[in-house]
Amino acid sequence: DADIIEIILKELEIEAVYFQGDFDDVLAQYKFGNSLNLLTGVEITENRKLFTDFTQPIYYRHSTLFVLDDSSFGSVEDLNNLIIAGDRDSFIENLIKRDYSSIKLRIIHTDTKKDSILMLQEGTVQAIIMPEIVALSLSKKLNVKIRPILEDINGVPVAIAVKKDYAQLKDILNEEISILKSNGTIDRLIKKWTE
Secondary structure: OHHHHHHHHHHHOOOOOOOOOOHHHHHHHHHHOOOOOEEEEEEOOHHHHOOOEEOOOOEEEOEEEEEEOOOOOOOHHHHOOEEEEOOOOOHHHHHHHHHOOOOOEEEEOOOOHHHHHHHHHHOOOOEEEEEHHHHHHHHHHHOOOEEEEEEOOOOEEEEEEEOOOOHHHHHHHHHHHHHHHHOOHHHHHHHHHHO
């Protein structure tokens, strides 16, 4: 996500100040503060549409439930009464709550995705929910072998959140995203992230 916004802002000759932190804190600062005008890499959800506009989708994020490759877990049902680390309000977390309501899971949220993978490796949690690209990249980097047991096949659109009173900026960003899609830059970046 940072790669994409850097390319866009460089093309537009806009200097940016980056702010990174706990997603809930960043989201609150964006919603209620005056210092953040856009957020990158935000999943488009109906709830978020209530307080912000979005650019066109840049790509689709596939939320996935992973377990250690050598574990005996083969389904969500196998995780009954166990602890998993999840992305807050992810498609998979909501799917589990909706379609597996008879399964008792304790879903905890960690500060970083790296923390989740390390907790899985240590056995503190028995499964993790995170975007497929991120999980595969981190697991490779940290040498933690994982496998999916539940996947979001369709994916959730990911875009740049733009405050509602910045319609002109949204239009400009949409033009740049269209260019990056048509010239293959976004596909190349996604390939880079997954290798």
